[in-house]
Amino acid sequence: MLQYMPSEHLALPPGLGMQDVVLQLFKHRSIAEPVLVPAVAEPLLVMVLAGSAIVEERSMGGDWESAEVRVGDFYLTSTALPYEMRWRTRGGDSFEVMHLYLTHSLVDLAAHDVLGGQAATVSFLDVSGGRDELVHMLAEQLRLELVGQRDRSPLFARSLAQALTVHLIRTYRDPQATAQRSNALQAYKLRRVVNLMNERLAEDFSLSDLAEAAQLSDYHFSRLLKRATGLSPSLYFIRLRMARARQLLLETEHSVIDIGMEVGYSSPSHFSQVFRREVGVTPSAYRNSEQR
Structure with missing residues (x-):
């Protein structure tokens, strides 16, 4: 939590x-x-x-x-x-x-x-x-x-x-x-996987690494994580990235480009596109609206 x-x-x-x-x-x-x-x-x-x-x-x-x-x-x-x-x-x-x-x-x-x-x-x-x-x-x-x-x-x-x-x-x-x-990922494995995801927000998504941390095959890990969270592993990872990006936009003065890179997006346009899809506004608009 x-x-x-x-x-x-x-x-x-x-x-x-x-x-x-x-x-x-x-x-x-x-x-x-x-x-x-x-x-x-x-x-x-x-x-x-x-x-x-x-x-x-x-x-x-x-x-x-x-x-x-x-x-x-x-x-x-x-x-x-x-x-x-x-x-x-x-x-x-x-x-x-x-x-x-x-x-x-x-x-x-x-x-x-x-x-x-x-x-x-x-x-x-x-x-x-x-x-x-x-x-x-x-x-x-x-x-x-x-x-x-x-x-x-x-x-x-x-x-x-x-x-x-x-x-x-x-x-x-x-x-x-x-x-x-038995149809959902156990709590201790979920915590282990989420911690690993948060440690690697700037890195490429790796289903195999996460499944290995949960000691499951890629297929079974994906199925059990979705039962536990309602989201696929890749979408769950994106949501964690966006949560971290929102935090950085509000709590730091880092540029949007730097924040995008910190959560794994080397392309500013790609970061803005994903952020807008998940949050509803662009990173700059989100920062400006929340700081009024």
């Missing part, structure tokens, strides 16, 4: 880590341009920690749906399709959120405990701007244990994560969904 959020990623204490949960903290400012959020390979819980905002979401090509969120509200998703988001802060210039990724092993353990012999691959209902005091309490206690305690207890943190996951399965399990995890 770090490659997608145009926000400040808040530093976490050194040595923070859990086998079953990945935690990230973000400080968001208002954005008008939608952010493309990829499909998640693991269930994701997003909790509002501070501030409030109007958050809008839509499926690709769909209509915008909005919700006003405040401290304690949460989002839950395990969607197999990418979607778009944008937000406008209320009563201040930023709001803070926590992202919790729950591993499949943790979900499977909780599902077996709750469902017993009926346990199968669990998928969750999508929740946008929901409010659940138990979710809030458990997620906040998990955050405090991992971030606020000097003498962190992995046992206590794991117990909180298990309790949270059990409650999510009891309350927000989608009984109609039949998840097919």
